[in-house]
Amino acid sequence: MGFKCGIVGLPNVGKSTLFNALTNSTKAQAANFPFCTIDPNIGIVSVPDERLDQLAVISESKKKINTTISFVDIAGLVKGASKGEGLGNKFLSHIREVDAIIHMIRCFDSDDIQNVNPTVDPVRDLEIIETEMKLADLESIQKRLEKKNKKNVSIEELKMLEMAQKIIDEGDNLELIINGFDKKLLKNSGLLITKPKLYVCNVDEKSIESGNNYTKDFINKFGKKNTLIISADIENQINQLEDENEKQNYMKMINISETGLNSLIKKGYELLSLQTFFTSGPEESRAWTITRESTAPKAAGEIHSDFEKGFIRAETISFDDFLKNQGWLKSKEAGKMRLEGKDYIVKDGDVLNFRFNT
Numbered sequence: 001m002g003f004k005c006g007i008v009g010l011p012n013v014g015k016s017t018l019f020n021a022l023t024n025s026t027k028a029q030a031a032n033f034p035f036c037t038i039d040p041n042i043g044i045v046s047v048p049d050e051r052l053d054q055l056a057v058i059s060e061s062k063k064k065i066n067t068t069i070s071f072v073d074i075a076g077l078v079k080g081a082s083k084g085e086g087l088g089n090k091f092l093s094h095i096r097e098v099d100a101i102i103h104m105i106r107c108f109d110s111d112d113i114q115n116v117n118p119t120v121d122p123v124r125d126l127e128i129i130e131t132e133m134k135l136a137d138l139e140s141i142q143k144r145l146e147k148k149n150k151k152n153v154s155i156e157e158l159k160m161l162e163m164a165q166k167i168i169d170e171g172d173n174l175e176l177i178i179n180g181f182d183k184k185l186l187k188n189s190g191l192l193i194t195k196p197k198l199y200v201c202n203v204d205e206k207s208i209e210s211g212n213n214y215t216k217d218f219i220n221k222f223g224k225k226n227t228l229i230i231s232a233d234i235e236n237q238i239n240q241l242e243d244e245n246e247k248q249n250y251m252k253m254i255n256i257s258e259t260g261l262n263s264l265i266k267k268g269y270e271l272l273s274l275q276t277f278f279t280s281g282p283e284e285s286r287a288w289t290i291t292r293e294s295t296a297p298k299a300a301g302e303i304h305s306d307f308e309k310g311f312i313r314a315e316t317i318s319f320d321d322f323l324k325n326q327g328w329l330k331s332k333e334a335g336k337m338r339l340e341g342k343d344y345i346v347k348d349g350d351v352l353n354f355r356f357n358t
Contacts, residue, residue: 003069003070003099003100003268003272003274003289004069004070004071004072004097004098004099004100005069005070005071005072005098005099005100005101005102005198005264005268006072006074006094006095006097006098006100006101006102007019007071007072007073007074007102007104007200008074008095008101008102008103008104008129009103009104009105009106009125009129010106010116010117010125010128010129011116012106012116013104013105013106013125013202014104014106014202014232014233015073015074015104016041016073017232017233017235017236018104018200018202018230018232018235018260019041019043019071019073020236020239021232021235021236021238021239021260021261022043022045022071022235022260022261022264023043023044023045023071024045024239041072041073042070042071042072042073043070043071043073044068044069044070045068045069045070045071045261046066046067046068047066047067047068047069047265047276047287047289048066048261048262048265049066049067049276049287051276051278051287051319051349052064052066052278052285052286052287054323055278055280055285055319055322055351056280056285058280058322058323058326058327059280059281059282059285059327059328060282061280061281061282061283061284061285062282062283062284063283063284063285063286064284064285064286065284065285065286065287066287067276067286067287067288067289069265069268071102072094072097072098074094074095095133095192095195096190096192098195099187099195099196099272100195100196100197100198100268100271100272101192101195101196101197101198102197102198102199102200102264103126103129103197103198103199103200104200104202104232105122105125105126105199105200105201105202105218106120106122106125106202106214107120107122107201107202107203107207107211107212107214107215107218107229108120108202108203108204108207108212108214109204110204120214121214122201122214122215122217122218123217123218123221123222126199126218126222133192133193134168134192134193136192137164137168137191137192137193138165138168138169140190140191141161141164141165141168141191142165144161145158145161145162145165156181156182156185157185157189159181160177160180160181160185160186160189161189163176163177163180164177164189164191164193164194167193168193174193174194177193177194178194196271196272197226197271198226198227198228198264198267198268198271199218199222199226199227199228200227200228200230200260200264201214201215201218201227201228201229201230202230202231202232203215203229203230203231204231204233205231205233205234205254207229207231208229208230208231208234208254208255208256209254209255209256211229215227215229226267226271228260228263228264228267230260230263230264231260232260234254234256235259235260235261237250238250238251238259272291273291273292273293274289274290274291274292275289275290275291275292275346275347275348276288276289276290276348276349277290277299277346277347277348277349277350277351277352278319278349278350278351278352279303279351279352279353280322280328280351281328281353288302288303289302290302290346292348293345294345294346295342295343295344295345295346296311296314296316296340296341296342296344296346296352296354297311297342298346299314299346299352300314300352300354300356303354306356306358307354307356309356310356310357310358311342311354311355311356312355312356312357313339313340313341313354313355314339314340314341314344314346314352314353314354314355315337315338315339315352315353315354315355316337316338316339316340316344316350316351316352317331317336317337317338317350317351318336318347318349318350318351319349319350319351320349321334321336322336322351328353
């Protein structure tokens with residue numbers, strides 16, 4: 001299934017630079033003036049996974065196919081976007097389409113890069129963006145709750161919209177709505193306040209390892225759990241190095257253990273409750289993304305809808321057993337292959353082969 005993350009923030013905070021680094025491209029225009037990104041740039045990135053590399057070797061696969069993540073570089077938001085200021089209307093329509101929001105926050109000083117505000121203040125900047133999202137949601141909710149539109153709204157959706165309106169008006173805890181309603185209903189609502197969020201503090205090179213006063217202020221206010229400290233400029237430099245050894249040596253030199261892409265993917269999977277299962281054989285080894293607590297038929301459906309409809313059993317081996325026994329045959333001989341039915345909850349790293357009726 002993969003997932004789609006929208007990179008948002010005020011103009012000139014480093015969104016397009018991060019996008020180019022993450023997607024290893026120069027697709028997004030990165031320039032020192034507001035609104036250089038107008039239409040959203042979309043990049044599809046392979047998710048690195050050492051387990052898939054190992055499976056491909058064991059099965060002597062002709063092909064290796066990673067699962068993917070999509071990044072969307074969305075136009076810079078300004079105060080008043082909910083009323084159409086800047087490129088507000090475009091911003092808000094594009095951000096409704098993503099699974100998760102990556103808030104890009106400026107946490108560096110620079111005389112060379114314009115700032116739409118007179119000072120660097122990451123807390124204020126995020127509050128501007130969040131306020132505009134709430135105002136946009138409020139307008140959408142009010143329209144749907146108008147008498148002429150209410151007849152098209154289900155009872156459950158009506159409850160959700162009324163609660164969302166109360167939360168925005170009174171500043172109540174967002175968890176009340178996020179945990180109180182069906183995830184599919186929340187997703188289909190298009191409400192921005194319900195989307196999972198990651199915060200990326202964009203810093204200069206000297207602040208990568210330990211952060212700076214700006215990141216400390218931000219983390220004190222919004223917490224560490226969903227916050228990453230990344231230098232978009234350094235990420236770009238890493239990706240411009242073609243030799244893998246050069247990349248590793250450069251990362252050691254600046255004291256970072258993994259790239260921003262890997263950090264974002266890990267946080268993203270955690271945030272969206274995603275996990276990976278594998279299929280592996282001589283033709284191909286492939287990684288697939290599913291939500292946690294997915295049943296075996298649901299996982300089969302990620303490969304093809306017919307697999308889910310005609311599901312009979314899933315031949316299942318844990319990744320560790322597959323690795324230890326060097327493949328399907330010896331795992332089966334060692335009694336490590338199980339036949340699982342419709343109620344089986346797939347675990348992260350499971351290697352699966354589906355039996356189904358056509």
